[in-house]
Amino acid sequence: MAAIEIIGLEKAYSLGFWRKRPKHALHPLHLRVEQGEIFGFLGPNGAGKTTTLKLLMGLVFPTSGSARILDREWTDPDIKAQIGFLPEQPYFYDYLTAHELLNYYGQLSGVPAKHRKQRIEEVLHRVGLRDVTGVQLRKFSKGMLQRAGIAQAILHDPKVIFLDEPMSGLDPMGRREVRDLMEQLKHEGKTVFFSTHILSDAEALCDRVAVIYKGELRGVGAIEDLTSTVQGKVEIVWQGTQVPASIKALGAECHVTGDTARAVIAETQQDAAIDVLRREHLRLVSLTPVRTSLEEYFVEKMRRADSAAGGAS
Amino acid sequence: MKARQRTTILASVCLIVCFAASVFMLRSVDRLRPQASLDDVLYISSPKILKRASLGYEGLLADVYWTRAVQYFGSRRGSNVELLAPLLEITTSLDPHLIPAYEYGGFFLAPPPPNGAGQPKRAIQLIEYGIRNNPNEWRLYYNLGFVYYMDLKDYAHASDAFERGSQVPNSHPFLKVLAAQMAQHGGEYQTARMLWTATYKTSRDKLVQQNAAEHLRDLKVDEDVSNLEGAVTRFGERTGRLPSSIRELARAEGLPGVPVDPKGEPYKMDENGRILVQHPDDFPLATKGLPAGFNAVGKHFASN
Amino acid sequence: MNARIGYIASNTFREAVRDRVLYNLIAFALLLSGAAIFVGEISIEIEKLVVINLGLTAVSLFGVVIAIFVGIGLVSKEIDKRTLYTVLSRPVRRWEFIVGKFFGLSSTLVVNTFCMAIGVFGALLYVSHKFTGSDAFILVALYFIVLQFFIICSLTLLFSSFSSPLLSAVFSFSLFVIGSFSEDLRGFAGMAHGITKWLATAVAYLVPNFSAFNVISSVAHEYPVAVQLVLHNTLYALFYTATALSGAVLIFERRNLK
Numbered sequence: 001m002a003a004i005e006i007i008g009l010e011k012a013y014s015l016g017f018w019r020k021r022p023k024h025a026l027h028p029l030h031l032r033v034e035q036g037e038i039f040g041f042l043g044p045n046g047a048g049k050t051t052t053l054k055l056l057m058g059l060v061f062p063t064s065g066s067a068r069i070l071d072r073e074w075t076d077p078d079i080k081a082q083i084g085f086l087p088e089q090p091y092f093y094d095y096l097t098a099h100e101l102l103n104y105y106g107q108l109s110g111v112p113a114k115h116r117k118q119r120i121e122e123v124l125h126r127v128g129l130r131d132v133t134g135v136q137l138r139k140f141s142k143g144m145l146q147r148a149g150i151a152q153a154i155l156h157d158p159k160v161i162f163l164d165e166p167m168s169g170l171d172p173m174g175r176r177e178v179r180d181l182m183e184q185l186k187h188e189g190k191t192v193f194f195s196t197h198i199l200s201d202a203e204a205l206c207d208r209v210a211v212i213y214k215g216e217l218r219g220v221g222a223i224e225d226l227t228s229t230v231q232g233k234v235e236i237v238w239q240g241t242q243v244p245a246s247i248k249a250l251g252a253e254c255h256v257t258g259d260t261a262r263a264v265i266a267e268t269q270q271d272a273a274i275d276v277l278r279r280e281h282l283r284l285v286s287l288t289p290v291r292t293s294l295e296e297y298f299v300e301k302m303r304r305a306d307s308a309a310g311g312a313s
Numbered sequence: 314m315k316a317r318q319r320t321t322i323l324a325s326v327c328l329i330v331c332f333a334a335s336v337f338m339l340r341s342v343d344r345l346r347p348q349a350s351l352d353d354v355l356y357i358s359s360p361k362i363l364k365r366a367s368l369g370y371e372g373l374l375a376d377v378y379w380t381r382a383v384q385y386f387g388s389r390r391g392s393n394v395e396l397l398a399p400l401l402e403i404t405t406s407l408d409p410h411l412i413p414a415y416e417y418g419g420f421f422l423a424p425p426p427p428n429g430a431g432q433p434k435r436a437i438q439l440i441e442y443g444i445r446n447n448p449n450e451w452r453l454y455y456n457l458g459f460v461y462y463m464d465l466k467d468y469a470h471a472s473d474a475f476e477r478g479s480q481v482p483n484s485h486p487f488l489k490v491l492a493a494q495m496a497q498h499g500g501e502y503q504t505a506r507m508l509w510t511a512t513y514k515t516s517r518d519k520l521v522q523q524n525a526a527e528h529l530r531d532l533k534v535d536e537d538v539s540n541l542e543g544a545v546t547r548f549g550e551r552t553g554r555l556p557s558s559i560r561e562l563a564r565a566e567g568l569p570g571v572p573v574d575p576k577g578e579p580y581k582m583d584e585n586g587r588i589l590v591q592h593p594d595d596f597p598l599a600t601k602g603l604p605a606g607f608n609a610v611g612k613h614f615a616s617n
Numbered sequence: 618m619n620a621r622i623g624y625i626a627s628n629t630f631r632e633a634v635r636d637r638v639l640y641n642l643i644a645f646a647l648l649l650s651g652a653a654i655f656v657g658e659i660s661i662e663i664e665k666l667v668v669i670n671l672g673l674t675a676v677s678l679f680g681v682v683i684a685i686f687v688g689i690g691l692v693s694k695e696i697d698k699r700t701l702y703t704v705l706s707r708p709v710r711r712w713e714f715i716v717g718k719f720f721g722l723s724s725t726l727v728v729n730t731f732c733m734a735i736g737v738f739g740a741l742l743y744v745s746h747k748f749t750g751s752d753a754f755i756l757v758a759l760y761f762i763v764l765q766f767f768i769i770c771s772l773t774l775l776f777s778s779f780s781s782p783l784l785s786a787v788f789s790f791s792l793f794v795i796g797s798f799s800e801d802l803r804g805f806a807g808m809a810h811g812i813t814k815w816l817a818t819a820v821a822y823l824v825p826n827f828s829a830f831n832v833i834s835s836v837a838h839e840y841p842v843a844v845q846l847v848l849h850n851t852l853y854a855l856f857y858t859a860t861a862l863s864g865a866v867l868i869f870e871r872r873n874l875k
Binding site for chain 1: 632635636703705706873
């Protein structure tokens with residue numbers, strides 16, 4: 001069975017005085033996440049990522065559609081024992097210490113009393129908060145709060161973990177630690193569904209991603225598959241400091257470094273470029289494909305979406 | 314959504330059922346404690362303390378007490394009349410300008426039971442207090458004179474009260490007339506009728522008006538019976554015997570038929586020549602035309 | 618299910634304690650001891666009356682203030698601060714949350730009242746030097762005060778589930794005042810006619826009827842309290858509280874959290 005199945009989940013708000021203009025925070029979304037994968041939910045701020053997560057958690061009610069988590073209805077309260085959730089910029093009861101907070105959450109998640117203490121210590125150690133276990137949360141820094149948030153998300157050993165912007169507020173060391181943690185979770189057989197707008201994290205971690213923009217799904221799949229849909233580029237390097245005008249005319253970005261020149265051109269232009277070099281009697285040094293980054297894919301998708309919307313309206 | 318719908322339905326049902334149950338319990342608590350708010354009221358029976366306790370909101374508190382007074386004595390049957398005086402005193406001490414309270418005192422504190430609390434002196438005290446605080450309220454002088462006349466039969470003071478009232482600017486012109494009337498004709502049906510008519514016409518309080526109307530009606534009975542018994546005496550003087558029936562009397566007086574009481578029932582005559590009404594219960598305020606030993610069942614202050 | 622309600626309740630209790638709510642006991646102790654000593658010095662033959670009246674009124678008023686000021690934030694604060702997100706992402710039902718919060722706040726007040734009760738009896742002992750049988754009715758008065766607290770807690774929770782703290786405070790306080798005069802309101806409804814009568818009657822039954830719970834004066838005068846009244850008040854408080862809580866559950870169940 002799928003870890004997460006989203007079936008047409010939609011959230012619309014009625015705006016305007018007569019409530020005539022619906023604003024879609026989320027257009028009907030269809031998505032499927034398999035067990036054991038790290039799935040990235042990508043999009044710029046305001047794209048609908050947090051809305052989707054709040055819908056799945058039952059914090060907000062959908063206009064239409066449904067979802068299934070581990071083949072149970074998403075509204076089933078008992079399935080929540082198998083889910084962990086880290087909200088964006090979490091805030092906890094600041095009068096509690098980290099230990100008390102996790103104990104309370106453990107109680108609510110049904111972690112049996114005899115295992116609870118041990119589990120809390122394990123988890124605190126894992127997120128690097130072991131030394132501050134008796135400190136009240138009101139004294140925690142942003143990074144520490146984020147770690148506490150991750151701790152409460154994995155405390156009860158859930159099968160599916162939802163993280164909303166898990167890297168926010170963390171320094172590079174912290175981000176590295178979270179990334180390692182997520183890899184570990186995957187190795188433990190858990191499914192990780194996380195949203196972010198930082199693409200490099202997604203590239204490093206995800207098996208598959210979905211791109212969401214303006215409340216609509218724009219693309220979903222493994223990263224290589226997605227980026228390969230964008231037109232490839234090649235880098236051509238030749239001896240000398242001349243840049244022939246006809247190469248520039250191909251729309252290339254050209255650089256001269258020392259006694260070599262290089263240009264990045266569209267893959268389809270590579271034959272034309274080689275012809276130019278031969279004509280000018282310039283010696284070809286190398287011809288290498290440039291890997292499209294996820295960012296380029298991303299930007300391309302948004303640009304297309306904007307122009308489609310612009311054309312439509 | 315199933316769980317959410319179920320919870321919604323359950324919560325709605327629980328809400329309605331529990332609310333209905335709470336209303337039911339409330340009514341039964343009320344039945345347990347009919348005297349309750351009166352008793353609570355009078356634990357602080359000193360108006361001075363109450364005034365201070367009300368933290369500056371005396372007006373509101375006065376209204377609350379006034380509402381309680383009217384609720385208790387306007388709709389219940391002659392219960393706890395001894396509590397009326399303190400209630401009115403507290404009300405007026407909290408708000409000395411609550412004129413209806415003085416009026417109430419005049420009509421329901423002064424008369425003897427079962428129509429009133431039988432405390433005319435206290436009523437006088439109350440109204441005089443009202444006059445001190447509201448010297449330009451002519452109505453109060455009227456109430457004062459009324460009590461002196463009706464309940465204390467003190468015609469001198471009554472006349473004095475009406476006279477003082479007539480001095481107040483914009484007072485009702487009949488005050489002057491009443492003052493004169495007191496001096497000359499204290500104690501006649503005419504005067505009493507005049508007073509009750511004046512009360513009926515000028516009071517703005519429904520209960521007081523109702524009371525006045527009943528008095529006027531029963532006054533008519535007194536008058537009629539008095540006249541008829543006078544006629545019986547005249548008959549006796551002329552013929553040396555009692556009339557055999559009230560019809561004979563009516564014929565002798567040259568009346569068109571047997572005179573009827575304000576409810577339309579004909580008067581009757583007993584074997585001793587006394588004139589009686591058919592249904593004494595209809596006229597609780599009458600003093601004549603009632604069978605010997607008849608005690609009007611205390612029919613509370615005003616009819617509902 | 619019950620366990621979760623218990624956990625939420627004890628966490629709410631802990632929050633109130635850490636918010637230093639129980640410090641009000643210090644102010645109360647000062648007030649009561651001051652009064653007891655003052656009255657003892659003057660010896661005006663009504664020391665007992667004053668101590669009971671003052672003590673019980675203070676218990677009632679302090680408690681109402683706490684109930685309102687803590688209650689108004691119970692739900693709205695969690696929504697605003699988003700502490701609710703991580704709670705509701707667990708197998709906690711929304712209605713369990715409401716009920717748990719209610720028991721947490723109520724138990725805070727019960728504990729508070731218990732401590733105050735010790736203070737009142739202590740002051741009483743100081744001025745009268747012994748206890749009499751009728752002093753047991755003070756316990757009944759305290760019980761009624763606690764019932765009042767339950768009603769107020771349920772109301773503040775109801776308001777907190779949909780309204781801002783400021784508005785909730787205004788509504789709750791207004792209902793407390795009107796509820797204290799509810800018998801007069803019913804009397805007024807009895808005298809009115811037409812639409813006013815129906816409106817007044819509806820309002821009179823909607824507001825909590827606190828008049829019947831206030832036996833402070835009668836206990837101070839050492840009059841007994843009828844057993845029937847105890848039973849009726851208990852049931853009334855039970856039903857009214859359940860009504861308000863059902864309302865809170867209903868509203869919260871359907872609410873989209875921001």
